Amino acid sequence: MNILFIADPLETFKTYKDSTFAMMRELQRRGHRIAACEPRHLVWQATTGVQAHVRHITLTGHEERWFHETPEPPLQRLAALRDFDAIVMRKDPPFDSEYFYATHLLEQAEREGAQVFNKPRALRDHPEKLAILEFPQFTGPTLVTRDALAVRAFHAEHRDIILKPLDGMGGMGIFRVKDDGLNLGAIIETLNRDGAQTVMVQKFLPAIAQGDKRVLVIGGKPVPYCLARIPQGGEVRGNLAAGGKGVAQPLSARDREIAEAIGPVLAARGLLLVGLDVIGDCLTEINVTSPTCFQEITDQAGFDVAAMFVDALEQALV
Template sequence: MNLLFVADPLEAFKVYKDTTFSMMREAQRRGHRIAACEPRDLAWRSGGKVQARVREIHLTGDADTWFTQTAIGTRALPEFDAVLMRKDPPFDSEYFYATHLLEQAEREGTRVFNSPRALRDHPEKLAIMEFPQFLSPTLVTRDPDEVRRFHAEHQDVILKPLDGMGGMGIFRVRADGMNLGAIVETLNGGGATTLMAQRFVPEIVQGDKRVLVIAGQPVPFSLARIPQGSEVRGNLAAGGKGVAQPLTARDREIAQALGPVLASRGLLLVGLDVIGDCLTEINVTSPTCFQEITQQTGFDVPAMFVDALEAACAAVTR
């Protein structure tokens, strides 16, 4: 296959842990051709097809100079067998516009993973609200008074912005309500910005688990991101320690309930975040943790993903 990865700049990849890199490596190992571009390289001229200025690359196996550029030029996206949208958050206006260009490419016959429409329809924090049976009590609102009432009811809560990533902007407010007003003002902007409040789940001390679901099927191991020291956030970007472990019965129940639903909407790869028995986030933009799980357990997550990618593309061509 001829694959195009829409991603962050290649020069910024941390290849020892980067999931997109692990996808590329497995795809090349199987003989597939690899090209890459950034969202800013996408273009659509009236009367023509969506195209991109792409870099055709070859992975070298060297940790420092990890790729060589074999060609560069403008290509129409339907020339590729699959386009993988792997741009990291934030999901800002430019990301939004990129999904529209990629959706047009789909209309022209391009296979895009994850589906651009599904990326727009599943904001990573809000998407959980469709599945209340798996949630800790959760509130989404602009109203500071609603947040105060929620805190009064549940006493120990987490407050966070809807557009945060890597644990940014997450606050815990205990029963004493210390700094509740200031935190709400910071996140809420005087009623201008919607935020999320959730009842605190004490099992965070055992880790914020990333459960990967590929083509509707769960990877049999999660990566528990365990907070360190006095930190309440388990995110690896916030200093959490990643420990791979087998899925619990509850992890599997959540993954098996959500997996087929999300896959049917065009989400080939999803990262479910689970604390204790509670679903806290549905990651669809560029889910990670392939390398950590593979290295610690021996289960080949990139191979499972490329298997699913090949099957999805073959299903179209039959």
């Protein structure tokens, strides 16, 4: 098969931990061809359909100069997305206007015959903070609002809360306000911008001390191990980008219950790969843009996550 990855610049990959790289490596091991581009390389014209300036690459197996490109720039040519067997959308957040526009171009490519994973419409329909609202049976107390008074009332009820922006990533912009309410007003002003921006507020879950668990679901089925991202040094955030320590561990009964309930629903909507965030027994986020932790789980638990992903991708293309 000929697989096109839409991702961040290849030169920025940290191959020792990058999940997209793990996917590429497993695809090449099975004899599939790999190409890559960035969302900015997508082009549409009525006469040609959706095309991209693509980089055809071969992985070298070396840590530095980890890929070889053929042909070398500037001899690359536009390629129609419909001519690839699969398009794997792996652009990291933020989910900004350009990401949104890219999903529309990819949806047009689908109309022209391309197969895109995760499906562009499903990416738009499942914002990573708000997607949990569909599954309240698995969440802790949560509020979504622009109203500062509603936030204050939520704090008065629950006493220890987490506030976060809806467009944050990697733990960015997350605040904890304890029982004393210290700086609550300033934090509300910072996040909701005088009522102009919606925020999410959740009851603080003490189980974060045992980790913010990333539960991967591939083709509707849970990976049997999760990565518990444990806050370090007094941090409230477990995100690896915020300095959390990743510890692979088997799924708990509750992790599996959540994943087995939600996974098939999302898979049926075209979400081949999903990353559920679970703290204790509560679902806190559903990540659909570019879920990670493949290599950390494989390295620590010995379960080949990339192989499970490629199995599911191959099956989806049969």
